[in-house]
Amino acid sequence: MTDSSLTSAHAQLAAEFVERLDLLEESGQVTNLARRLTELCLADLTTALNLTLTEDNAAQFVTHLAIALTRINRGDPEIVMSAVAAEEIADRKREHNAVTSVMRDASRLLQREVPDSEITYMTVHLCGLVDNEGGSSS
Template sequence: MYGMDIRNRLDLLKKSGTISQESYDDVLKVAAYFREKNGITLTEENASAFVTHLAMALERVRKGEKVVPLDRGVYEAATREPTFAQASSCCRDIRRILPQIPEAESEYICTHVGVLLARIKEGGKQ
């Protein structure tokens, strides 16, 4: 179903009080999207940073905290990566699944998804 290690990461974040059940469930929705629409299972190896970032971003949104915009240079470098078009498409889908995610946060998510896709492409693991 989901990479067990990803669920373990989420369990740890939830049990420590770092994330809510709502954020936990929302991250699992995104994991299901990757599996069902892209044939990608999120694992500790390919998606640990993305999963943690998404969970924490959802908590920040839930608490009404302001998003600090991503450094322009970092985002512009990400746009030049071969995985950017697919990452951008995935990010749009994620924002449809989780409409509470603000635009400023979507640049972080898109960058993380690009890294995830690059890791899969390099390692051949989905």
């Protein structure tokens, strides 16, 4: 993966989800930092997992990611872990590792740890779109 391919992916994703992210940011539900991090994380995940993310297949994931990053950015209380969600991703090491890696980078910019519960929810959303897309690389 090159810097230019990441930059290109970032620009494409920012354009694809501009309406959604504008709506969330303008309504005060998402901070500007979380929005910018969402775009960067999406670029990292699409290149790492060879995904094509669009408003049709990834709207829920993008919204979840932006809201979750805002919770962390604002220092909100840790969200309660769902045993059902944790069970759902128990065998999804590839997606879990990808999210964990991206959140490691995000946590440095947020200057806060990303709780395991948040990583679990991000992963289960990501797995949902990977499964629906059916086009992820091995």
